[in-house]
Amino acid sequence: MIRRVLAVTVKELLQLRRDWRTLFALLGMPVVLLLIYGFALSFDAQDIRLAVVDQSRSAESRKVIEAFLRSGYFVRVATLDDTRELDGLIDTGRAQAGLVIEGGFAADVAARRRASIQFVLDGSDSQTASTILGYARQIVAATTPDLFEIELEPPIAAAPVVWYNPNLTSSIFLVPGLVAFILMITSVIATALAVVREKERGTMESLRATPLKAIELLIGKTLPYLLVGSVAAAGSLTLAWLLFEVPIRGSIVWLAALTVLFLAGGLGWGVLISTIAETQQVAFQLGILSSMLPTLLLSGFVFPISSMPPALQVISHIVPARYFIAALREVVLKGVGPEVWWNDALALVAYGAVVLLIATARTVRSL
Amino acid sequence: MTEPAFVADTEVVVSARDLTRSFGAFVAVDRVSFEVARGEIFGFLGSNGAGKTTTIRMLCGLLAPTSGSGTVAGFDVASQADRIKTRIGYMSQRFSLYADLTVDENLRFWGGTYRLWGRELDRRRRWAIEVAGLEERHNALVRDLPGGFRQRLALGCALLHEPPVVFLDEPTGGVDPEARRRFWDLIDDLVAGGTTVFVTTHYMDEAERCHRVALMHAGTLLALDTVPALKAVFPTDCVLAVSCPRPADAMDNLEGATGVDDVSLFGDRLHVVVDRPQRIADVEAILTTGGFAPFEVAAVRPSLEDVFIKVIRDAEAEAGP
Numbered sequence: 001m002i003r004r005v006l007a008v009t010v011k012e013l014l015q016l017r018r019d020w021r022t023l024f025a026l027l028g029m030p031v032v033l034l035l036i037y038g039f040a041l042s043f044d045a046q047d048i049r050l051a052v053v054d055q056s057r058s059a060e061s062r063k064v065i066e067a068f069l070r071s072g073y074f075v076r077v078a079t080l081d082d083t084r085e086l087d088g089l090i091d092t093g094r095a096q097a098g099l100v101i102e103g104g105f106a107a108d109v110a111a112r113r114r115a116s117i118q119f120v121l122d123g124s125d126s127q128t129a130s131t132i133l134g135y136a137r138q139i140v141a142a143t144t145p146d147l148f149e150i151e152l153e154p155p156i157a158a159a160p161v162v163w164y165n166p167n168l169t170s171s172i173f174l175v176p177g178l179v180a181f182i183l184m185i186t187s188v189i190a191t192a193l194a195v196v197r198e199k200e201r202g203t204m205e206s207l208r209a210t211p212l213k214a215i216e217l218l219i220g221k222t223l224p225y226l227l228v229g230s231v232a233a234a235g236s237l238t239l240a241w242l243l244f245e246v247p248i249r250g251s252i253v254w255l256a257a258l259t260v261l262f263l264a265g266g267l268g269w270g271v272l273i274s275t276i277a278e279t280q281q282v283a284f285q286l287g288i289l290s291s292m293l294p295t296l297l298l299s300g301f302v303f304p305i306s307s308m309p310p311a312l313q314v315i316s317h318i319v320p321a322r323y324f325i326a327a328l329r330e331v332v333l334k335g336v337g338p339e340v341w342w343n344d345a346l347a348l349v350a351y352g353a354v355v356l357l358i359a360t361a362r363t364v365r366s367l
Numbered sequence: 368m369t370e371p372a373f374v375a376d377t378e379v380v381v382s383a384r385d386l387t388r389s390f391g392a393f394v395a396v397d398r399v400s401f402e403v404a405r406g407e408i409f410g411f412l413g414s415n416g417a418g419k420t421t422t423i424r425m426l427c428g429l430l431a432p433t434s435g436s437g438t439v440a441g442f443d444v445a446s447q448a449d450r451i452k453t454r455i456g457y458m459s460q461r462f463s464l465y466a467d468l469t470v471d472e473n474l475r476f477w478g479g480t481y482r483l484w485g486r487e488l489d490r491r492r493r494w495a496i497e498v499a500g501l502e503e504r505h506n507a508l509v510r511d512l513p514g515g516f517r518q519r520l521a522l523g524c525a526l527l528h529e530p531p532v533v534f535l536d537e538p539t540g541g542v543d544p545e546a547r548r549r550f551w552d553l554i555d556d557l558v559a560g561g562t563t564v565f566v567t568t569h570y571m572d573e574a575e576r577c578h579r580v581a582l583m584h585a586g587t588l589l590a591l592d593t594v595p596a597l598k599a600v601f602p603t604d605c606v607l608a609v610s611c612p613r614p615a616d617a618m619d620n621l622e623g624a625t626g627v628d629d630v631s632l633f634g635d636r637l638h639v640v641v642d643r644p645q646r647i648a649d650v651e652a653i654l655t656t657g658g659f660a661p662f663e664v665a666a667v668r669p670s671l672e673d674v675f676i677k678v679i680r681d682a683e684a685e686a687g688p
Contacts, residue, residue, distance in 0.1 A: 007479020011468065018467050202461030206525075209427050209457035210480040211449065 004212050008220025012194065016224060026190060026225075030182040030232045031239060037174050038244050048132055051078040051086055051095035058106035060147060064117060067143040068099060073135045083118075090122050097121050097132055109147060172247075175240040176328035177301030179233050180262065180321040184295045186229040187263050189287035191270030194221050196283040199274075214364045222267040229263050230256075237332070249335030258331065261348045262324040266291065268355035275362040295321040323347040377404040380532055380563045381426060385435035388421050395421040397586040398435065403565060405531070408558055410577030411567040412675065418586040419567040420460060423534050426565070427457050440531055453481070456525035456533035460540065463521050466510035470501050470520060473509060474527065481528035488527075495523030498553055515546025519553060526557070533557070535566040539573065551576055571671045580671065582678055589678045597674045604644035604666040606673055609637040611654055611662035620657040621650065631676050638673055639664075 016023060050068060054061050068074045077095055080086060089095040098120035108115035119136050123129045195218075198204040207217060237255075240246040248255070269291060277283035295301060298312060299321035305313055316322050327341035327348075338345060381403035388396045396418040403409040411419045424430040426439055428448025437444040440454040464473050474492045478484070483491060496505050499519040501512075509517060518538060525533060535554075539547045551573065554564055566577065574580050574594070581591040590597060611617050614637050621630045621639055626649060629640040639650055647664055654662045 003482050003484060004480055007476055010479070011465070011472070011476040014472055015465065015467050201466075202459065203463055203465060205429070205459040205461060206457065206463035207480070208429055209452060209455070209459070210477070211452045211482075212480045 001213075001216060004216045005220040005223070008212070008217055009223045012221055012224045016228070022190065022193075026186050026228050027232055027235070029185065030178075030236045033182065034175075034178060034236055034239055034243070037178055038240070046073065048074045048135070049077040049094065049096045050074040051080060051089045051098045052076055053080045053083050053086060053098065053100040055081070055103045056101045056105040060106045060109045061101040063147060064101060064140070064143055065099065067139050068136075071135065071139050073132075073139075086120060090120065093122070095122075096128075097136070099136075112148065172244065172333060173329075174302070175237070175244070175246045176332055177299065177321075177325045178240075179236050179259075179328060180299065180324050181292070181295050181301060182232050182236055183229050183259065183263055183324075184266055184291045184321060186225055186232055187266030188270040188273065188291040189284060190225045190228070191222055191267050192273040192277065192283040192287050193280050194225070195271060195274035196277050196280050200279055215360060218271055218360065218363055222271070225267060225270075226260070226263055229266075230259060233259050246332070248332050250331035251335075251337070254331050254338065255328070258324060258327050258345065258348070261345065261352060262320060265320050265348060265352035265355050268352060268359045271359040271363060272355060275359065294319045298322070299325050301325055320348060320351045323351075377406075379403070379438075380405045380407075381409070381437075381439050381565060383422070383426070383435070383437040386422065386425060386432050386437050387434045388418075388425055388430060389433045394586050396425070399583075399586075399588045400435075401581055401588065401591055403563060405563055406558055406561050407579065408554060408564045408566065408577045410574045410580040411565070411583060412569065412571075412574045412580050412671070413567075413583035414569060416585075417583040419583055420536055422583075423457075423536050423565070423567060427455060427534055428452055453528070454530050454532065456522075456528070456530040458521050458525045458533070458535045458538050460536045462517070464509045464517060464524065467508065469508055470496065470499075470505045470512075473520065473524060477524040478527045483527060491527045491529070495520065495527060499523050513546075514542045515549065518542050518546065518550055522550070522553065526562075530562070532563045532565065535564065537567055537569070539568070539570065547573070571675075574671050582675055584679050584682065587682075589682050590674075594671065597671065598669050600674060600677060601640065601669045602643065605641050605646075606667055606669040607639040607641060607647060607650060607664050608633075608667040609639055609650065609654070609662060609664050610635070611637075611659040613659065617654060617657060617659045617662075620653055620659075624649065624653055629677060629680065631673075633670075633672070638667075638670075640673065640677065 086098040100118035273286045298316045298319045323344040327344035330341045385398040428451045442450045478488045582589045626646040
């Protein structure tokens with residue numbers, strides 16, 4: 001049994017070594033994706049382009065504007081006289097936000113009336129907009145006591161402290177999802193292709209005439225991809241730590257255990273696809289549709305599950321990446337043990353067991 | 368169980384008894400029975416779709432028979448497929464090597480599937496490289512090898528575990544005549560060593576090299592005998608080879624003439640089967656009248672193809688309209 005499994009694994013590794021295109025897809029793609037997602041897909045707001053409309057032209061209004069610019073989040077890109085000019089700037093994207101201080105501002109402050117400033121935002125990117133709004137609120141709140149020359153001592157002060165990701169850097173939030181995404185590609189698609197290739201080239205018929213059993217073939221074929229997938233996952237986490245300072249706070253053992261668990265389910269899914277598809281092209285398309293897209297869209301990788309429509313939230317329960325990403329965030333970012341994420345791990349075990357069982361049964365019958 | 372066969376005194380290695388396989392309403396193999404003795408080259412002759420591959424796949428344990436039974440090396444094809452697989456070598460119709468692996472890597476892999484390792488694997492690997500004539504190129508990728516080498520290497524891979532029986536399904540498809548001849552020399556060597564070879568082909572010259580030939584047509588076994596015995600269906604000197612201009616027109620003239628049983632086109636010549644040797648004069652008369660001079664008519668030894676055509680036509684005539 002072991003000898004025959006080993007023969008298949010060695011053969012598969014030799015073929016993989018010569019197939020540089022697949023090898024690049026498995027090992028190079030994670031790096032490319034990490035760079036793209038890490039740098040480009042960022043919800044962080046820095047150097048926010050601010051257009052200022054100061055109709056008050058008073059010491060008070062200048063204090064507010066000063067506070068915005070000193071905060072480090074905003075840079076002034078324009079100073080306007082009329083609010084109508086602001087529309088054009090925001091439409092063209094030259095400004096991301098507008099700060100409007102009306103003529104009566106100084107008088108309101110002097111009279112100790114409720115003074116208001118207007119903050120205009122480009123809401124087309126809601127994630128970024130809400131981040132900017134948060135900054136603006138903080139700045140205004142901090143300026144108020146100074147402006148009114150009073151000691152503001154509200155009975156309850158809300159002091160937000162963000163744990164695990166104090167700067168709310170999105171790369172830290174995205175990396176666990178990215179690892180899931182990479183593992184899903186290597187396990188599902190690579191495995192499905194590796195099995196279907198034998199059918200397409202006709203070598204499957206010869207394999208079937210040897211004493212090699214279906215289960216030995218499956219284990220032998222999936223082992224190399226388990227290995228490559230683990231290397232890709234470890235590489236992604238290391239790179240994320242080097243480039244984006246994503247910490248790995250939890251135990252490496254738990255991390256490895258969860259990864260293997262998730263990979264096992266993915267490999268099973270890949271094998272299941274290989275029992276349906278007769279050509280590599282069909283296998284590839286089925287793989288993309290059934291694993292990559294759900295992992296990207298329905299797992300909480302990029303879009304939080306809590307903000308999905310109810311129907312999609314229900315569907316997300318059958319996406320294994322959902323549980324893996326949730327648990328991975330707990331382990332990587334918070335460093336907590338299985339007492340917190342045991343239910344996610346259990347879901348992965350259940351998924352893996354069911355998929356592997358069906359895949360093996362189908363393979364034994366179809367091979 | 369004991370059919371009084373020509374192989375009764377030797378050990379039966381492969382047997383089929385009313386072996387049948389249907390795919391839906393289509394009967395691919397219809398109640399086929401035969402026995403193959405140890406050390407025999409058993410040829411399976413028939414056109415594409417005759418049921419040759421389906422029969423082989425049932426014997427190798429790759430396909431369950433719909434009805435009937437078979438044994439290979441003493442094991443039942445339906446219930447003991449696992450045991451059979453350790454005792455047979457199988458070369459499928461399709462290319463069975465990995466083109467992106469080297470000669471050595473292929474041999475190591477296929478050896479591994481039979482649990483060969485260490486010194487034993489090395490010994491068999493060297494043997495396979497030698498019979499394939501690849502001593503100089505054992506590190507070459509298989510995709511870079513010419514077809515003849517690949518075929519011999521594929522045979523070597525199927526024989527690494529020294530199986531007593533080997534099934535070859537059209538092993539020489541797409542290979543040049545010289546390479547085919549070398550391949551068959553290899554088969555002769557194997558059989559001399561006691562291996563039983565079960566081979567399908569549609570090359571008549573290859574069928575002539577088999578000890579016994581089974582003719583298969585539309586799923587049924589039409590004839591099974593040694594090559595000389597098969598050719599004996601024709602009386603002596605009753606197959607005439609005719610060379611003449613416009614052979615296709617001459618064929619029309621000869622067909623249905625008294626004493627002419629059959630006319631078929633062989634390249635640019637006609638084979639005319641007559642009921643007795645004296646008919647040669649009648650044939651010449653028909654050709655003269657038809658204006659096919661200059662012509663040449665001579666009695667020839669019937670080829671297996673003549674036998675094949677006759678057997679099929681007889682069977683179809685018997686089935687009747």
